[in-house]
Amino acid sequence: xxxxxxxxxxxxxxxxxxxxxxxxxxxxxxxxxxxxxxxxxxxxxxxxxxxxxxxxxxxxxxxxxxxxxxxxxxxxxxxxxxxxxxxxxxxxxxxxxxxxxxxxxxxxxxxxxxxxxxxxxxxxxxxxxxxxxxxxxxxxxxxxxxxxxxxxxxxxxxxxxxxxxxxxxxxxxxxxxxxxxxxxxxxxxxxxxxxxxxxxxxxxxxxxxxxxxxxxxxxxxxxxxxxxxxxxxxxxxxxxxxxxxxxxxxxxxxxxxxxxxxxxxxxxxxxxxx
Numbered sequence: 001x002x003x004x005x006x007x008x009x010x011x012x013x014x015x016x017x018x019x020x021x022x023x024x025x026x027x028x029x030x031x032x033x034x035x036x037x038x039x040x041x042x043x044x045x046x047x048x049x050x051x052x053x054x055x056x057x058x059x060x061x062x063x064x065x066x067x068x069x070x071x072x073x074x075x076x077x078x079x080x081x082x083x084x085x086x087x088x089x090x091x092x093x094x095x096x097x098x099x100x101x102x103x104x105x106x107x108x109x110x111x112x113x114x115x116x117x118x119x120x121x122x123x124x125x126x127x128x129x130x131x132x133x134x135x136x137x138x139x140x141x142x143x144x145x146x147x148x149x150x151x152x153x154x155x156x157x158x159x160x161x162x163x164x165x166x167x168x169x170x171x172x173x174x175x176x177x178x179x180x181x182x183x184x185x186x187x188x189x190x191x192x193x194x195x196x197x198x199x200x201x202x203x204x205x206x207x208x209x210x211x212x213x214x215x216x217x218x219x220x221x222x223x224x225x226x227x228x229x230x231x232x233x234x235x236x237x238x239x240x241x242x243x244x245x246x247x248x249x250x251x252x253x254x255x256x257x258x259x260x261x262x263x264x265x266x267x268x269x270x271x272x273x274x
Contacts (some may be wrong), residue, residue: 005201008241010241010273011242011273011274013215013227013246013273013274014271014273014274015046015123015128015271016039016043016046016047016248016267016268016272016274017043017047017048017049017233017269017272018043018045018048018049018147018168018230018267019050019169019170019231019233019267019268019269020036020049020050020170020263020265020266020267020270021050021051021170021171021231021265022036022050022052022252022262022263022265023219024053024054024081024084024086025207026053026266027219027262028260029054032260032263033061034257034258035040035256035257035258035261035262036253036263037052037065037069038066038112038257039205039262039267040065040267041068041069041071042158042252042254043269044254046092046093046094047082047091047093047121047130048065048089048090048091048092048093048199049088049089049090049130049131049170050062050065050088050090050131050132051088051133051171052086052134052171053067053085053089053107053130054085054086054188055077055084055085055086055087058154060075060085060087061087061090061236062075062089062090063075065091069090072091072093072096073091073094073096074090074096074117074119075087075089075091075093076086076088076089076101076118077109078103078114078134080175082237087115087117088116088117088131088134089117089134089142090119090131090132090134091243092121093125094121094122095121096104096119096121096122097120099120100118100149101118102152103115104116104133104135104147104148104151104152105147105148105150106141106147106148106175109144110138110141110144112136112137114134114135114136114148115133115134116131116133116151116152116155116170116180117131118130118131118155118156118159119131121203125166125274126163126164127162127164128158128162128164128274129162129164129165129166130166130167130168130169131152131155131167131169132169132170133172134170134171134173135148135149135171135174135180137173138173139191139225140204141192142174142178142179142180142233143173145190146180146183147172148180148244149172149184149191150183150191152168152191153183153184153190153191153192153195154191154192155194156162156168157195157197162202163239163243164243165236165237165238165243166236166241167234167235168184168197168233168234168235169232169233169234170231170234171230171231172230172231173230175229176201176202181199181232184196184197185197185198185202185236193195195236196237197234197235198234198235198236198251199233199234199248200232200235200246200253200270201229201232201268202248204247204248204270205248205249206252209227209229210249210251210268211227211228211229211251211266212231212232212251212266212268213228213230213231213264213266214227214266215227215256216254217246217261217264218261219261220264231265231267231268232268233246233249233268235272236271241273242273243274244260244272244274245273246270246271247271247273248270248271249268249269249271251267252265252267252268252269253265253266
């Protein structure tokens with residue numbers, strides 16, 4: 001007879017995941033880059049998902065972060081703006097043994113190139129499937145984002161098998177009550193049967209709105225838009241022993257560094273059992 005207590009012994013070790021839309025080369029971008037790197041360094045995350053990463057023919061911003069902080073990284077461009085690339089990145093303190101990307105619906109229809117980037121991280125206690133994504137930004141394009149979420153879910157499902165639940169990070173440009181998020185959190189029809197995620201802030205954010213788009217930020221106030229929570233760490237259902245269970249979640253990057261606000265979005269940091 002199997003000892004179920006031993007089989008499902010709760011995992012006590014943790015890992016930290018951070019996601020952040022770093023606002024491309026907008027605003028005072030050269031001054032913002034050190035503020036972004038300092039903020040990330042202060043949290044010492046194990047895995048980082050970045051959106052709105054700039055690139056040129058020689059390098060990209062995620063490569064700078066990786067070089068300065070000692071991470072492995074992958075980057076994928078989704079579109080070009082004014083001669084510079086715009087895309088998503090994943091960084092990890094552990095080796096990245098596989099990566100792939102998928103363009104999401106809407107490039108031809110809206111002119112916005114959006115993608116999902118996948119990396120399989122070779123962590124010390126098993127492989128971790130992680131994704132960085134960024135959906136269309138216009139408030140009225142929920143119908144586009146719902147189709148992008150469908151593409152995203154199918155892409156995540158295609159990256160099976162996994163033992164550790166998938167970790168999907170990014171700027172969804174949608175609020176928690178939107179159909180886009182409800183499709184992923186099991187509150188309405190799921191694009192892929194059985195593929196449901198926990199929202200890290202909802203599980204372990206400690207209450208409050210968890211704003212990541214906030215008029216307290218001087219870059220945001222000039223947009224004349226309401227405060228919102230747009231950025232998420234979504235984690236699949238916990239595995240044996242609570243692997244992937246969300247223990248803590250916080251918003252960070254929400255104050256200036258040496259007088260410089262790092263980005264127009266705030267970052268989200270979650271601690272998971274691993």
